[in-house]
Amino acid sequence: MYGKSPAAECPARSANAAELTGNQLSCCNCGLHRICLPANLPAAEVRTVQEAVRRGRALPAGASLVRAGRRMQALYFVRSGSAKDYSLTSGGEERVHAFHLPGDAIGLEAFAERVHPREVVALEPLCYCMIPVRRLEQLMDGLPGLRQEIMRLLSQAINDAHRLHDSLGRTGARERLADFLLNLSRRLERRNLSPTQFRLTMSRRDIAHHLGLTLETVSRMLTGFKRQGWIEVRQRYIKLVKPEALLALAGVSDAKGD
Amino acid sequence: MYGKSPAAECPARSANAAELTGNQLSCCNCGLHRICLPANLPAAEVRTVQEAVRRGRALPAGASLVRAGRRMQALYFVRSGSAKDYSLTSGGEERVHAFHLPGDAIGLEAFAERVHPREVVALEPLCYCMIPVRRLEQLMDGLPGLRQEIMRLLSQAINDAHRLHDSLGRTGARERLADFLLNLSRRLERRNLSPTQFRLTMSRRDIAHHLGLTLETVSRMLTGFKRQGWIEVRQRYIKLVKPEALLALAGVSDAKGD
DNA sequence: CGTAACATTGAAGTGGCTCAAGGGGAGTGG
DNA sequence: CCACTCCCCTTGAGCCACTTCAATGTTACG
Numbered sequence: 001m002y003g004k005s006p007a008a009e010c011p012a013r014s015a016n017a018a019e020l021t022g023n024q025l026s027c028c029n030c031g032l033h034r035i036c037l038p039a040n041l042p043a044a045e046v047r048t049v050q051e052a053v054r055r056g057r058a059l060p061a062g063a064s065l066v067r068a069g070r071r072m073q074a075l076y077f078v079r080s081g082s083a084k085d086y087s088l089t090s091g092g093e094e095r096v097h098a099f100h101l102p103g104d105a106i107g108l109e110a111f112a113e114r115v116h117p118r119e120v121v122a123l124e125p126l127c128y129c130m131i132p133v134r135r136l137e138q139l140m141d142g143l144p145g146l147r148q149e150i151m152r153l154l155s156q157a158i159n160d161a162h163r164l165h166d167s168l169g170r171t172g173a174r175e176r177l178a179d180f181l182l183n184l185s186r187r188l189e190r191r192n193l194s195p196t197q198f199r200l201t202m203s204r205r206d207i208a209h210h211l212g213l214t215l216e217t218v219s220r221m222l223t224g225f226k227r228q229g230w231i232e233v234r235q236r237y238i239k240l241v242k243p244e245a246l247l248a249l250a251g252v253s254d255a256k257g258d
Numbered sequence: 259m260y261g262k263s264p265a266a267e268c269p270a271r272s273a274n275a276a277e278l279t280g281n282q283l284s285c286c287n288c289g290l291h292r293i294c295l296p297a298n299l300p301a302a303e304v305r306t307v308q309e310a311v312r313r314g315r316a317l318p319a320g321a322s323l324v325r326a327g328r329r330m331q332a333l334y335f336v337r338s339g340s341a342k343d344y345s346l347t348s349g350g351e352e353r354v355h356a357f358h359l360p361g362d363a364i365g366l367e368a369f370a371e372r373v374h375p376r377e378v379v380a381l382e383p384l385c386y387c388m389i390p391v392r393r394l395e396q397l398m399d400g401l402p403g404l405r406q407e408i409m410r411l412l413s414q415a416i417n418d419a420h421r422l423h424d425s426l427g428r429t430g431a432r433e434r435l436a437d438f439l440l441n442l443s444r445r446l447e448r449r450n451l452s453p454t455q456f457r458l459t460m461s462r463r464d465i466a467h468h469l470g471l472t473l474e475t476v477s478r479m480l481t482g483f484k485r486q487g488w489i490e491v492r493q494r495y496i497k498l499v500k501p502e503a504l505l506a507l508a509g510v511s512d513a514k515g516d
Numbered sequence: 517c518g519t520a521a522c523a524t525t526g527a528a529g530t531g532g533c534t535c536a537a538g539g540g541g542a543g544t545g546g
Numbered sequence: 547c548c549a550c551t552c553c554c555c556t557t558g559a560g561c562c563a564c565t566t567c568a569a570t571g572t573t574a575c576g
Contacts, residue, residue: 087424090509095427097420109420111413117420137406144399154412155369161419162355162367162375166345168426169353169470173532204555212427217532219556235541235555251348431564461522472565477524493523493573 026050035103035191036077036129040152042145049146052135055079059126065106068119072110074130075150078102081126082201086209087118096210098160099123099202101187108157123201168212171251176211177221179250181231185240196243200236284308293361293449294335294387298410300403307404310393313337314386323364323386326377330368332388333408336360339384340459344467345376354468356418357381357460359445366415381459426470429509434469435479437508439489443498454501458494 027038027050038046056076059065065076065083078100085098085106097118100106106128110116114133131139140147167179189195200207204222208215225231230246232239240246285296285308296304314334317323323334323341336358343356343364355376358364364386368374372391389397398405425437447453458465462480466473483489488504490497498504 089424089427093428095424097423109413109416111409112417117417137402140405141402144395147398147405148395151369151409151412154409154416155367157416158367158412158419159370159375161416161423164423165355165419165426166347166353168423169347169467170351203553209427214533215555216534216557219554220532223556462524463522473523474525474566475564478564481524 027053030079032079032103032191037105037149037153040149045143045145048143049131049139052131052139053129054132056128056130059122059128061122061124061126063122063126065120065122065126065128066116066118068116070116072107072114072116072133074107074132075136076106077129077131078104078106079127079129082123083120083126084123084202084206085118085120094206094209096202096206097164099184099206099210102191105153105157108154111154123206167250173211173213173217173221174224175249175251176213177207177218178225178246180207180211181238181240182243182246182250185243196240198238200238285311288337290337290361290449295363295407295411298407303401303403306401307389307397310389310397311387312390314388317380317384317386319380319382319384321380321384323378323380323384324368324374324376326374328374330365330372330374330391332365332390333394334364335387335389336362336364337385337387340381341378341384342381342460342464343376343378352464352467354460354464355422357442357464357468360449363411363415366412369412381464425508431469431471431475431479432482433507433509434471435465435476436483436504438465438469439496439498440501440504440508443501454498456496458496 027033027036027046030036030038033039038049041049054074056065059081068087080102082102083100083106084096085100086094086096089095100120106120107116109118136150140150163183167176171179184198184200185195188198202210204215204218207213208218211218222231222233225246226233228242228245230240230242232241285291285294285304288294288296291297296307299307312332314323317339326345338360340360341358341364342354343358344352344354347353358378364378365374367376394408398408421441425434429437442456442458443453446456460468462473462476465471466476469476480489480491483504484491486500486503488498488500490499
């Protein structure tokens with residue numbers, strides 16, 4: 001975890017079955033309601049939508065939330081914890097497409113073929129909500145606000161992907177990593193977590209495979225930043241000491257990145 | 259142009275104003291109806307939708323179809339010609355995110371903020387159709403098929419972007435270029451154009467900025483392929499002689515890429 | 517015919533990859 | 547509680563692919 005999450009408590013020992021699937025699930029009471037799906041939904045629609053929301057079983061680290069190639073059953077939302085979204089190259093290498101944080105939607109890419117194109121695994125114990133697609137489709141046909149919001153999420157996902165393309169485009173390893181750290185920082189900030197001090201939930205290898213680098217290079221660049229006094233690193237703990245320096249490196253990226 | 263387009267004729271001298279904005283525009287009669295928006299729409303909805311479709315004025319090569327930062331007015335569809343979708347880095351370099359072919363939707367990324375994040379310019383004389391967003395929103399609330407199809411396009415755009423990420427991930431210049439050529443080939447094939455012989459409408463520089471390379475490298479790789487007897491190149495004319503060889507290079511990419 | 521944009525080719529430099537070895541932490545079993 | 551092990555991370559040395567810089571060739575268009 002990146003620190004104390006604003007999300008409702010979601011211990012791995014979890015609640016009992018009744019709570020897991022019951023309708024008493026309330027988006028309004030959820031700590032993520034300003035970040036998650038309901039954030040941009042008309043209040044009236046939130047009430048209807050939250051009745052369709054189901055809570056998934058807590059996943060241990062390493063477990064798959066969605067399997068590549070599996071038929072889309074629902075749209076998922078991270079409640080607590082984090083996950084990585086990756087595929088395997090023909091050479092067996094991982095290509096990490098995204099890291100998901102609390103409030104993030106998972107499975108948007110599946111609307112096209114109704115099949116999840118990639119695997120999504122928990123990087124740490126993970127809790128999530130879900131809306132069955134069938135129900136979601138029904139709801140969208142009646143709730144313009146929901147329809148619009150889902151489209152917004154889809155569109156945002158396109159922008160996020162292009163943002164990544166921007167980063168991998170032609171910049172060096174240093175620039176990519178700086179951009180990655182800042183982007184992560186921004187996303188944490190929006191979740192009311194510290195933007196300057198956090199714990200990486202992913203390995204250097206994951207970061208490398210996300211940025212199109214090797215883990216050695218990622219490691220070297222991190223210690224490089226440290227030597228420059230721009231960050232502090234100890235294991236997976238990161239502290240951004242001079243974000244301005246990183247920002248200068250990454251290029252003034254005004255992207256939202258979420 | 260990539261050759262004879264299956265699209266309805268769309269000469270640059272164009273039709274008169276009445277034709278340009280008239281309602282007699284028919285998607286059913288359009289040569290792209292199996293590729294463009296109506297392809298996956300219920301027949302009943304096509305009729306309604308096509309009444310909302312407007313034809314844009316023909317653009318000369320180099321003209322902008324959408325300007326970066328401008329408010330989203332409509333969703334566009336390429337009718338004939340091609341376009342590049344790019345942004346500028348802080349260093350003033352172009353980052354080419356996509357090349358649009360006939361039938362492609364343009365502007366999907368703008369649903370998030372209602373503003374076009376990037377510039378889209380014609381690479382050659384370009385004709386297009388458009389659906390005003392306001393009208394599109396109205397229609398989507400009444401036509402489930404349209405709603406679903408637009409969502410499919412959005413979702414597909416996410417997948418396309420991730421496909422690109424896959425390509426730029428960590429493979430070498432040769433692999434990237436092979437992948438690019440094959441992807442283009444596939445897209446042309448779907449448009450009933452020759453998948454093995456075509457004319458690139460973009461410069462080496464554009465390709466380079468799309469793949470995160472320099473134009474020199476692109477040029478070298480192309481002549482490399484030529485020397486191997488895998489392709490024929492003369493200026494912007496390309497002929498794929500041994501697509502299998504390129505495929506082996508790119509890795510067996512089963513992606514759809516459109 | 518002249519110019520400008522595009523493209524090819526060469527030579528030299530360099531950043532990140534590869535290969536390789538060593539150091540921690542966290543978890544496990546004794 | 548300690549020892550062992552596994553995985554993750556760090557660091558180093560050498561190499562190669564792509565970039566950079568530079569010059570020449572080609573095509574299109576006024």
